[in-house]
Every structure is written in structure tokens, then in C-alpha cells.
Amino acid sequence: MAQIILKNIKKTYDPDVLKKPVLNQLSLSIEAGEFVGIVGPSGSGKTTLLYVMSGLEKVDSGEVLLFNKPLSTYLESDRAMLRRDLIGFVFQFFNLIPNLSIYDNLKLANVIIKNKGLTIEEALNLVGLKDVMHKYPSELSGGMQQRASIGRAILGEKKIIFADEPTGNLDYQTSLDIMGLFKELNQKLGITIVMVTHNEALLSYTNRVIRLLDGKIEKDEKR
Template sequence: MIKTENLTRTYGKGEGKVVALKGVDLTINDGEMVAIIGKSGSGKSTLLNLIGGLDAPTEGKIFYNDTEIGRMNDTELSKFRLNNVGFVFQFFDLIPELTAEENILLPSKLAKKKENNADSIYSALDISDRIKHYPAELSGGQQQRAAIARAMINSPDVLLCDEPTGNLDKRSGEEVMALLKTLNEKGKTVIIVTHDADIAEQCKRIIEISDGHIV
């Protein structure tokens, strides 16, 4: 379970201060598929980054099964991300110098896992024949599938997706959504940030954010 209490995030100081999130209280249960929607600048990506430990809250707390991640130092937080969270980004964010396979296996190597379910993930995502290629040699859809594989490799409980279809054509987007739904059906908690109503509608729960508040 993910729980936030009075989660606030501000950027800058003084007159230039921008409040991205204002006292957000939120609970997401295990196995949920949640869409966070809102206009540009509403704070939805900020919320996702805070939940995933990519950013630190200015105020408030974030709990993962009663463990507060806001108090963790960088090493602890890294370990937390490595084992508990998988990220899928709009721009795929694969390291261009590494092959798809190396990108996918990176978290598993960091976690020093001797065995992984890589092969089954490759076949599930239909990228077995493309894993020896570099990201530049893959299409957008293939890159996003590789990114999902990377997010899945350490079998995290939570998948955090920031506009996962935003940079894809319609068909690839649909494929990615189908994948995420399958993962959710298998018990993973999936949180998707999107501004696309069609995507949001495919989720079990929709949380709308406006001006840093949950509406």
C-alpha cells in the first residue's frame, strides 16, 4: 500500500516560488491500476516522482507499507527504487550506449541477482529478437517495451508510468496499455500519469489533480 500524508512540493524561493503539490493525501492499495490525470503543470508528474522516490517532498510523508521513504538517504532510496519500484517514462529513457538487453538487465545486476525472469519477460513483451540492438535501432514502441521490461526485471510491486504512450503512435500506445493491464492483472500496482482521457478510462481508478490538489 502506498500512502501519502500532506504531501507538498514547492520549487524555488521567495517571489519565484512555485507550489507544485499542496498537502496531498492519497492511498493506493496493492494491485490497483490508477490513472493520475490533469492539465500540464497540475502537479501529476511531481506526485509520481515523489511516490517513486525520484524527488524529495518539501513537506509531508510517503509510506510504502508503513515504511516512510521521505526519511531515507540516497543509498537507501536507491535500494528502495531498485527493489520496489519500476519506472516507465514517456521518452523511454534507455541508455543509448547500452543494448536493449543491457538496459533491461541493468537493475538486476545492480541488485546482484543471479537469476531473473528475463527470458519470460522478453517473450511476454515480444522483444526477444530485438534485445541485442541499441535503442537507436529500435522503433518507439520497441523502446517502450524494452523500458517496461527494465521496469519489470526485478519484479517490483509497483509500476510507475509517466505518459507511457505520449511519444507513441496510436497502435503502439494501445499495445503498451494492454501490457500494463496484463501486469496489473498479475497483481502489480500500476500508476499511470497521463493527460489522455482514453488511457485514463482504461484504469480502474482515476485521480485528477488540478493546481496541486486532488480534485
């Protein structure tokens, strides 16, 4: 079943500066349980596409459906609830609160989602941080901090994780470890993962690769 559907999407930020749309009549569909890598040169629209899919950015024209409902019909409060309950985000920067322990970082997120679904302990166990949950972010490596941000993203009853350059601040081996974790979560929990990356070496972990060029899909490969 398709969780994300885009129909003839057009997105432009500043037509006076950018003479062509960032996304130009783009259509695609992503099924539940897919692990999708989105790649393309700088300025091809990768991050914009991710934000449009997740409802963080509105489109100029076309239609975005998330869980079979057009995003245009959601109130702003509905969009916030959607991001809280069903979709998670992982970014290049870990965005952990430095004066809170890893456990308390997740606890804060858990209060927001009202303690539904996957618990803090379960999430930390899945991302391999159960033994260091009471340490502070500064006491952990970059890879462990990213694991913590992934643990925070999967709390509750998440169906989709949107990841924007999640290994951009990590060394090569740590990047592979994080990709292995994403793969494991995709297979164990059935969470759909949509990831933007510039690193071609990471695409072997995905089961679908979408290549963008000038705001359009140049190639769409399922593996």
C-alpha cells in the same frame, strides 16, 4: 493493503516565482494491485506527485509512506535500494543505451538488481520481445523500444511501476498496445501501476483515476 500513503503533502519549488505550492495539503492512499491514472491540466502537479510518491522528490511538509515505512526515515542508500529492488520507472523517453542490444540493456539492469526475481528472458517474453532481444534499439520501432524499457522496469521483484507519460512519444495505436501491456502486467503479476498521462483515451485501461487541479485532488474515481 496500502502500498503508498500520502498525508497532507505540501511541495513548493520556488515560492518567489510560484506563488502557490505545486502540491497543496494533498492526501491519498493507493492499494496493492491498483492501476491508477493521474490526469490534470499542465502545471497541476501530476509529475511532481509521481516523483514524491516514488521518493525521487522530497516534500516540504507532510508524510509519504511507501510499503508502510515513512520515506523520511530512509537513508539515501535505502531510497536507492528501494528503487533498485521494489519499484520501477517508465518514462516518455525510452532511455535505452544505443550501442547495447535489447538483451544487454536488460542485462545491465539485472546486474544492478543482483539477478533476483523475474529473469531477463521472462521479462522479455512478457513484453513480447523475446524474438528480437539481440537487436539494437535503433532497429526497433518506438513501441518496441518502450516495451523494452517496460521489460527493464519489471526485472526482479518489482511491486510498483511509476510511469510518467509512457506513451507521449508514440502514435495512437501504439499507445493503446502499450496500455494493453500495462494492463496485462498489472493483472498477471499483480504489479501496482501509477501512471501520469494527458491522454484521456488511455484512462479506460486503469481501474482508478485521480484528477488534479492546482495541486489538489479534484476527483478520485475507482472503477
